[in-house]
Amino acid sequence: MAYELVIKGGTVVDGTGTPGFAADVAVQDGRIAEVGTGLDGDRVLEAAGHVVAPGFIDIHTHYDAQVFWDPGLTPSSYHGVTTVIAGNCGFSIAPCGPDGAGILGRTLQHVEDMSLDTLVAGVPWDEFETFGQYLDAVERRGVGLNYGCYVGHTAVRLYVMGADDAYERPAADAEIAEMQRIVAEAMAAGAAGFASSASPTHNGDQGRPVPSRVADLAELTALCEPVRDAGRGVLALLPGGVFSNQEVFELQRHIGRPITWTALLTVKGFPYHEKVIAEHDAARAEGVEVWPQVSCRPLMFQMNLAEPFTLNMRSSFSSIMGQSHEERKATYADRDWRATAWAELSGKEQGVLPFNWPSLSVAESTNRPELVGRNVVELAEEWGCTPLDVILDVSLADDRTTRFNSVLANDDPDAIEWLLPRDGVLLGLADSGAHVSQLCDACFSTDLLGNWVRDRGVMPLERAVHKLTAEPAAVYGLDDRGVVAAGKAADLVVFDPATVAPGPLRRVRDFPADGERLTADAPVGVRHTLVNGVPIRVDDEAVAEPLGPDGRRPGTLLRG
Numbered sequence: 001m002a003y004e005l006v007i008k009g010g011t012v013v014d015g016t017g018t019p020g021f022a023a024d025v026a027v028q029d030g031r032i033a034e035v036g037t038g039l040d041g042d043r044v045l046e047a048a049g050h051v052v053a054p055g056f057i058d059i060h061t062h063y064d065a066q067v068f069w070d071p072g073l074t075p076s077s078y079h080g081v082t083t084v085i086a087g088n089c090g091f092s093i094a095p096c097g098p099d100g101a102g103i104l105g106r107t108l109q110h111v112e113d114m115s116l117d118t119l120v121a122g123v124p125w126d127e128f129e130t131f132g133q134y135l136d137a138v139e140r141r142g143v144g145l146n147y148g149c150y151v152g153h154t155a156v157r158l159y160v161m162g163a164d165d166a167y168e169r170p171a172a173d174a175e176i177a178e179m180q181r182i183v184a185e186a187m188a189a190g191a192a193g194f195a196s197s198a199s200p201t202h203n204g205d206q207g208r209p210v211p212s213r214v215a216d217l218a219e220l221t222a223l224c225e226p227v228r229d230a231g232r233g234v235l236a237l238l239p240g241g242v243f244s245n246q247e248v249f250e251l252q253r254h255i256g257r258p259i260t261w262t263a264l265l266t267v268k269g270f271p272y273h274e275k276v277i278a279e280h281d282a283a284r285a286e287g288v289e290v291w292p293q294v295s296c297r298p299l300m301f302q303m304n305l306a307e308p309f310t311l312n313m314r315s316s317f318s319s320i321m322g323q324s325h326e327e328r329k330a331t332y333a334d335r336d337w338r339a340t341a342w343a344e345l346s347g348k349e350q351g352v353l354p355f356n357w358p359s360l361s362v363a364e365s366t367n368r369p370e371l372v373g374r375n376v377v378e379l380a381e382e383w384g385c386t387p388l389d390v391i392l393d394v395s396l397a398d399d400r401t402t403r404f405n406s407v408l409a410n411d412d413p414d415a416i417e418w419l420l421p422r423d424g425v426l427l428g429l430a431d432s433g434a435h436v437s438q439l440c441d442a443c444f445s446t447d448l449l450g451n452w453v454r455d456r457g458v459m460p461l462e463r464a465v466h467k468l469t470a471e472p473a474a475v476y477g478l479d480d481r482g483v484v485a486a487g488k489a490a491d492l493v494v495f496d497p498a499t500v501a502p503g504p505l506r507r508v509r510d511f512p513a514d515g516e517r518l519t520a521d522a523p524v525g526v527r528h529t530l531v532n533g534v535p536i537r538v539d540d541e542a543v544a545e546p547l548g549p550d551g552r553r554p555g556t557l558l559r560g
Contacts, residue, residue, distance in 0.1 A: 010047025055082025055491030080493035088149030094134030100125030132189030140554035190559025193233035199240030207321035293428030443502035500525035
């Protein structure tokens with residue numbers, strides 16, 4: 001028989017980790033109908049010399065708002081990703097009070113580098129209040145990829161306690177009970193689980209710790225219990241050194257659902273990751289299911305001093321986060337403030353680690369383009385000033401638009417090579433949709449397959465595909481995805497293992513309210529991608545408006 005579509009002549013790497021094999025893949029009614037040889041289709045996509053794999057799964061995204069103005073979820077969709085999980089770090093955009101963006105938008109502005117103007121213009125805030133209503137609003141519009149979302153601790157705390165109290169104090173018993181009810185309601189509506197952050201890097205409105213950081217372990221445990229009671233879902237945490245590994249293990253024993261945490265990153269010369277893995281391996285041997293997330297990408301930000309995420313965790317910068325543009329410029333020019341900030345950032349203050357100045361270089365400058373690529377420490381030596389003076393003076397000359405490359409972590413290739421193929425860790429921390437003007441790691445899948453698998457040989461291709469597909473699908477209960485087999489959803493990617501690569505990054509302004517972002521829209525070697533049987537990429541080009549037979553976008557809203 002002739003199927004609707006056949007991917008013909010490729011090598012199937014089916015996601016299970018077993019060796020690839022030559023086969024055609026037939027698609028009918030959004031599902032894989034047959035995997036075999038000599039299959040015929042009304043439409044044929046050629047795959048000779050290419051790998052045919054399940055669509056990749058990105059478990060750590062912040063597409064909660066972007067899904068409304070960019071339902072194709074770019075650039076993830078360009079890199080073979082067919083399923084995403086949003087709402088990470090506790091920063092879902094629902095539940096949300098009647099003030100719309102309000103305090104929630106200002107929180108996301110500071111903690112995830114999302115433009116407040118873009119959030120106000122791009123999100124239909126008047127269409128939802130509860131988490132279920134948010135999912136309904138996404139579903140009405142349709143989505144280009146399969147989309148799941150956690151309900152977030154910070155959003156729930158703001159909704160129940162109000163802005164000032166959520167940011168400032170512990171919750172009362174009655175408030176915890178109401179937050180439990182809200183989380184249970186979200187789970188019933190289809191939330192992928194519950195997410196929270198205790199990370200010291202997460203400061204929100206006016207530089208204050210985000211509301212989830214105000215909560216103690218008892219509150220966190222109480223809000224995870226509705227996930228246990230639902231009998232499904234994942235808990236996504238940032239323990240941030242506040243909650244120990246042992247406390248996270250005990251929480252998982254209590255809740256009985258998988259926990260994943262962000263992120264186990266490497267730091268050159270400091271092999272703490274080996275101790276972390278040893279603790280987790282021992283816990284897994286006892287039946288504890290806690291998955292650290294690891295990344296193949298160095299944690300590099302292109303920050304500017306309009307929203308200096310990499311510096312905002314320092315008190316000298318967090319204390320001025322609520323200032324206006326002009327007030328911030330005046331502060332940066334103030335010599336007394338500079339002296340105070342340098343004392344903190346240089347490590348002269350007792351007990352305060354110095355900022356990693358050697359990691360900072362000029363990435364973009366309008367008025368001083370000759371400085372691009374120059375290290376700020378070298379410039380400081382030439383100019384007879386501090387590195388802080390360098391970044392402040394250059395930024396003020398550019399009206400705070402100068403961008404600086406800053407590598408925060410995951411800078412030890414040997415340690416990354418050791419972590420990536422391991423059992424018990426998930427590929428994560430792409431942060432797709434967040435920090436969009438400062439980084440773009442949505443291309444992690446093509447980076448893994450090209451740089452780490454083909455070029456460095458860190459693991460067999462079949463193992464890498466498994467870690468991009470079937471492994472996260474199993475953790476998240478996506479039983480009909482993650483494997484190329486008859487009856488499964490036809491989420492498929494066809495790529496050239498000899499050339500696959502993430503391609504270049506570029507800066508564009510294509511978000512609402514003239515919002516800017518970095519994007520990776522020219523991957524190499526990603527030939528075809530299908531979502532539920534609908535091609536969204538054909539012959540190395542994204543399909544402009546991919547629609548299914550029903551005239552709707554092909555993605556599925558994943559409701560549990």
